[in-house]
Amino acid sequence: MTSKPIYTCSSCGKEHEVWPALCYNSPTAYQNLSAADQQQYGQLDADFCIITYPDQTDRFIRITYTQQVIDHCENLEYGLWVSLNETSFQDYADHFREDDHENKYFGWLSNALPEYDFSKGSIPTTVYTRPNQQRPYIIPHDDFDHPFVHDYYNGITKEEAERRVQEMLQQNEERDIKNKQSKPWWKFW
Ligand SMILES: [Zn+2]
Numbered sequence: 654m655t656s657k658p659i660y661t662c663s664s665c666g667k668e669h670e671v672w673p674a675l676c677y678n679s680p681t682a683y684q685n686l687s688a689a690d691q692q693q694y695g696q697l698d699a700d701f702c703i704i705t706y707p708d709q710t711d712r713f714i715r716i717t718y719t720q721q722v723i724d725h726c727e728n729l730e731y732g733l734w735v736s737l738n739e740t741s742f743q744d745y746a747d748h749f750r751e752d753d754h755e756n757k758y759f760g761w762l763s764n765a766l767p768e769y770d771f772s773k774g775s776i777p778t779t780v781y782t783r784p785n786q787q788r789p790y791i792i793p794h795d796d797f798d799h800p801f802v803h804d805y806y807n808g809i810t811k812e813e814a815e816r817r818v819q820e821m822l823q824q825n826e827e828r829d830i831k832n833k834q835s836k837p838w839w840k841f842w
Contacts, residue, residue: 664726676732680713680763712742716789723808735760752784769801
């Protein structure tokens with residue numbers, strides 16, 4: 654076992670483990686395509702994803718999401734994707750990384766976090782762009798009844814946050830063993 658990275662917390666003065674941000678490299682819709690379909694229909698880079706099906710085009714951007722942790726000094730950070738409509742996507746692309754452009758859009762959460770059931774659909778969010786080359790962040794709509802929304806507004810426990818970090822680390826290892834050729838569909842940084 655290697656020792657886990659720790660840091661001295663500036664708010665309580667104690668040493669804490671460093672939690673990686675839980676990041677997804679692409680929206681779940683893209684992950685679910687076969688390699689051939691990703692080639693044929695998909696376009697993906699670090700901030701944009703477009704899937705051009707024969708009958709429909711879906712547009713996604715990469716955003717950040719902060720999950721509050723109620724009994725700890727740090728929150729859990731995510732790197733996720735949301736889908737935007739064509740007008741919002743174009744506006745975001747047109748002003749990408751302009752420092753003075755701040756806007757907000759409607760976006761659907763587009764990563765199926767394993768802790769939640771999304772079988773009835775996704776989560777409506779507001780996407781806020783930020784200055785200084787930072788990725789936009791999202792806030793789920795508070796009137797939407799779903800455990801994901803509940804957790805955003807009420808927080809999760811430190812124990813739950815650590816479980817999520819461990820689960821992601823484990824998934825990464827399993828995936829690496831199963832398929833060394835393909836890149837994992839999410840990564841930390
Ligand atoms: Zn602390």
